[in-house]
Amino acid sequence: MTTALDEYREVSPKGTVDFLYRLSDLVKGRSVVHVSAVRYGGGAAELLRRLVPMMTALGVEARWEVIAGTQEFFAVVKRLTDALQGRDEKITEDMYQTFREINERNAKALNLEADMIMIHDHQPAGMVEYRTSGAWLWRCHLDLSQPQRRAWAFLRRYALKYDAAIFSLSGFAQRLPIPKFLMYPSIDPLSPKNREMTRSEINQIVDRLGIPRTKPIILQVAKFERFKDPLGAIQAYRIVKKHHDCRLVLAGSGVMHDAEGEVVLAEAREAAGRDPDIHLVQLPPEADLEINALQRTATIVLQKSLKEGFGVTVSEAMWKGKPVVGGTAEGIAAQLIDEVTGYVVHSAEGAGFRLRHLLNNPGLITRMGAAGREHVRRNFLITRQLADFLTLLKIMSPQ
C-alpha cells in the first residue's frame, strides 16, 4: 500500500516533507530501477516496498525488479553471503558459473534501461557485465569488513564495473577505486513495526506472548546467534537483578532449520535455568506488531551484540522513547549517542552497571528516551533515506 508522503508531516522534522518536494523537483521525470534478489524478507526488500512508491509519488519514474533464479542459484548466493561476511565456506568453480549464468539470464530478461540502476546486494551484482546505459550503483547491505578472500576477489571484479558503491557503515566497506557512499539504513515510522499502538493493543499482544507486565522489563530483540550475545544479556540481567526486581525478555525469530540458532537458544535456556523472570520468546517471521508491542512495553532496551549488521532495532527502540544500552558494534555506536540517548558498553558487567544506573534513575530513563526519539526523528527515518536517494539520483545521473 502506498503511503502518501504528506502523512509523514506529523512524524518527520519541521520542513522535511516540503524539502523533499523541492528536492524531487530537481529529478522529476528521471528514471531509476532498483534490482534485488527477493520481493519479501530482508532489509532491502522491506526498504524498497516503502521507498519505490514514495519516489513514484514524487514524480520519479521508479521501478523495482526482482531477479529470477533456480534453487541451486539461491543455495550458491547463500554460501556467498556467508563467505562475504567472513564465514568459512567452500565455493566451487561450478557454483560461480551458476552465479554468472543466472545473472546473464536476468540481465537479458529484465528492463534495465534507466538513468540510474541500483543493484541491491551481491546476488544480482553480476548483471553489471551487461550494462548499456545509465549510472550503475551497487548498494551493498552486507558487512564486508572481513570477507573470505576468494569470495571477495570474485565479487570485486564486478564491483569495479560500477560507477559507485554504497555501504551502510564506513567500516563495512572494502577498498575499491570507485566512489563509495555512506547511507545509513532507516526505519519507517508508519510501518506496522513502528506505528503508534493503543495501550489495549499492546497489552493484548504482550499478554499473548505470556509476559506479565508487573515488573520493569529489559528487552533484547535479536536472533538467537552467538554474535548477539544472549548469554551476555543474561549475565548483565543477573547483575541488575541483585538490586532490582525486573524481567529480561530475549525475543528473536524462530530457530527452526537453523543449527546455530538451536544451539544458542539451548545455551540461553540453560543459562536462564528456572528463573521465571527470564523470558525467551521465539517470534514468527515478520512479527512486526509483536516487536512493536514488546519495544513499547520495555523499560530499557538492551542490544548486547558483539557484532551487528547495522542493528536498526536500536533506532526502532529509540523511536519508541526507550533508552538503549548497546555494545560497541559499529552500527550500534553509529545510532546511539553515548550518555545522551543511552549507553555504549564494552562488557556484560558494563551493561549491568548501566542498566542498574538507569533503573535507579527513572527520570533519566524518560529524558534519554525523549532524546533518543528526537535523534531518530532527525537522522534515521525513511524520509532522510528518501532524500539520500533523490540526492544520489541528481548527482549520479546529471542531465
Add this chain to the structure above:
Amino acid sequence: MMTQRTGHTISDSTFTFIGCSEVQEILGQQAEDEKELAELVEEIPLDSIHFHTHSYFLRHRFIERAYPNDFAQWVVMQVGDHVLGERLAVVDPFDYPNLEDLREEIISIIDDHLSRMSIIPRVVFGEPFHFKRSRILEVPIGLEARSLAEFRQAVSEVDVSAIYFHMFEAHFRLGREESDFSAWIRSGLGLHELADCIRSINPYLGSLERLRSSLITACDEFLAKPS
C-alpha cells in the same frame, strides 16, 4: 566538499532560501592512533577537513554532541584521550581564513600533544577514524523574504539544512566574513545593528536548531524595539 549548484542567487531586495542535501563519501583511509590521524589529516583532500569540521553540524542538527568536530569527538570517545579532545574542541573553523590553515592548526595541535607523550594513544576497544567527505546538493526551497517579518517567519519554518547552508556553506563558499543572513539584512534591509547582532552569533556554540532559535530571538528582539 563538492557542491552541486542549481543556479539560484540572492538578490539585494529579496532573500531566497536555499537548503541542501548531503551524501557522505567514504574516502577509504582510516586512523587507528593519533599519529596516524595527524599523518592522514595532512594527506586527505581539503573537502574532508571541511566535512569533519564545518559540515559536522549538518549531521548533528538537533542534539548537541559533547565535542564540536569529528576529530575531537573521536579522540575522546574512541581513543579516550580527553586532553587532546579538549584542545581540538576549541578550534573554531571560522578563525581560519581557509581550510589549509585549519588543516595546519589541527596537525600542529596533534603533533604538539604527541611530543609530550611517551606512548601514542590508540584505539583499543573503539572504532578507527574513517575519513569522509560530502557531496552537497543545493536545493531551492521556494521560500522568499522581502521584509524582516517575512524573514523571521521563514527562518522559523524552513528546513534546518537552509540554516546550515546560509550560515556555514556561505562562509566557505563565498569566502565572505559574514553569513548570507547578516549580509542580506545589512545590504538588503539596511539594518546594520541587527546584521551585527546576527553576525556575532557563534554558530559553533550549539546545534542547528539552537542556531535557528538564536536567529529568531535576534529578530524578535529587534522587532519589539520601539522605532
